[in-house]
Amino acid sequence: MKLYCFGESGNAYKCALALEMADLEWEPIHVDFFKGEARSPEYRAINEMGEVPVLIDGDTTLTQSGVILDYISSKTGKLGGRSAAERREVLRWLFWDNHKLSTQIGTTRFLMNFLAADKRPEGVIPFLQGRLKAAYTVLNDHLANRNWVAGEAVTIADLSCCGYLYYPEPYGFDRxxxxxxxxxxxxxxALPGWKHPYDLMQRxxxxATA
Amino acid sequence: MKLYCFGESGNAYKCALALEMADLEWEPIHVDFFKGEARSPEYRAINEMGEVPVLIDGDTTLTQSGVILDYISSKTGKLGGRSAAERREVLRWLFWDNHKLSTQIGTTRFLMNFLAADKRPEGVIPFLQGRLKAAYTVLNDHLANRNWVAGEAVTIADLSCCGYLYYPEPYGFDRxxxxxxxxxxxxxxALPGWKHPYDLMQRxxxxATA
Known part of the structure; x- marks a missing residue:
């Protein structure tokens, strides 16, 4: 399998980590995101949404990290829920992550780290950080009495929600x-197969610093 | 079935519309969102995420519009994809909508219409509108040569992506x-069962105007 990705993308990291932890053979295809490659006509022919990641498995092309995670889990029987109810719970946290957590972190971290200071739109970073605080509260409360986001073992719901949380660049989140x-x-x-995003994918x- | 909802919520509308179009019996339970009901301890006992919608079907409680839409489609065999590949395509657009479209519209429309003008954070609205323009472009281009978002007929992917687009309040989107x-x-x-959000759910x- 091939994964279009780059190191800084937490959405790509979710999928790279699932591929590693499900013990699949895969190869990264580097996308030069900050030079606009994901918006080029050539890349849009692969993914009209102009986004990373994209997973290629033979004739199957998949985009959106939630779909790729679901595919990896279905294909291998690993990292998924064990019943219809657990699978719905997994899907619930995948949607919550896409809706409330990763989207907002991705934007906040981009504005604070990957955009020139004089191009940062006034007022947006504190606004997004306020929304993120509400999301961290939901996740932290949810994990008060449980080890994993959904069910009794690690699932793709964990890998989705953690996608941006190991990165070193500041965006207002202190563990x-x-x-x-x-x-x-x-x-x-601590799980077998875990790797840091910058050890899985080329930046x-x-x-910025050593 | 019961749906916790209120008229202004596009995420609730997606589910209410799917319930109508799948010809299911359901009843709305009004949530007094702007008075903070969704963040109350009583409501958090129903949905720890503090969000609308919530669907109750007997012993099953579901949250996140994407999960509820998937449940309605699985339960009725309506509004879903016809093959594994089509179901993945449906899921792809559900995630894209949650990630790029509805989340951003919900916030922008809230700031412009449901928050006192003196409380609107400086700079945030134009920033979100810029991101939304990119999302409208993706959807508009995708629909250039097709009638429906995924597959050959209407699916829950259409109902998710349209969730905020029929509302009359201005948020920077002109059809x-x-x-x-x-x-x-x-x-x-024009489909059987379609209704406007304010005809399906109490505001x-x-x-603001007649």
Whole structure:
């Protein structure tokens, strides 16, 4: 399988991590995102949404991290729910993550780290951070009495929700403020196959610091 | 079935519309959203995410519009894809809508219409409108040579993507600017069972104009 990706994309990381943890053979295809490659006509022919990641498996082309995660789980029988109710619970957190968590972190982290300071739109970062605080609260409360986001073992719901939370660039999230999230991230990182995003995928930008 | 909802919620509308179009018996339970009911401890006991909609079907409680739409389609055999590939395509557009379209419209429309003018955060509305323009472009281009978002007939992917697009309150979207979206909205509105959001669910705020 091939995954169109770049290191800074948390949405691509979710899929790269699932491929590793499901023990599948895969190869990254680097997308030069910050030079606009994902918006080029050539890339739009692969994904009209102009986004990373894209997974190619033979004749099957898939986009949207939630769809790719569901495909990996269905294909391997790993990282999914064990009943219809558990699968719906997994899907619920995949949607919540897309709707409330990863989307907002992706934008906030982009504005704070990958855009020149003089191009940052006034007022947007604190607004998004306020919305994110509400999302961190929901996730931290949810993890108060449980080890995993859905069900009794790690699932693609965990891999989706953690997608942006291991990155080192600042975006207003300090693990120490959210102890249940902090411990859960440690649990995921202790699993066989776990790797840091920058060890799985080539960065599109050079690291700012050593 | 019971749907926790209020008229202004496009996410609730998606589900109410699917219930109508799948010809199911359902009853709305009004949530007084703008008075904070969705964030109350009583409501959080129903949905820890503090969000509308919630669908109750006997012992089953479901949240996230994407999960509810998938449940309605699976239960009735209506409004879904006809093959595994079509179902993945439906899911892809559900995720895209949650990630790029409805989330951003919901926030923009809230800031422009349901929040006092002196509380609107500076700079946020034009920023979100810029991101939305990119999303409208993707959807409008996708609909250039097809009648429905996924497959050969209407599916829950259409009902998800249209969720906020029939509302009268201004948020920077003019149907005339997006002719393929405009015609597609007319096609959906011509289907049996279609109703306007304010004819399906009680508003939480009085209408600003007659």
């Amino acid at each position: 120490a403020d959210w102890p249940n999230i902090d411990h859960w991230l440690d649990r995921i990182a 599109a930008l050079p690291a | 005339a600017d997006w002719p393929n979206i405009d015609h597609w909205l007319d096609r959906i509105a 939480a705020l009085p209408a």
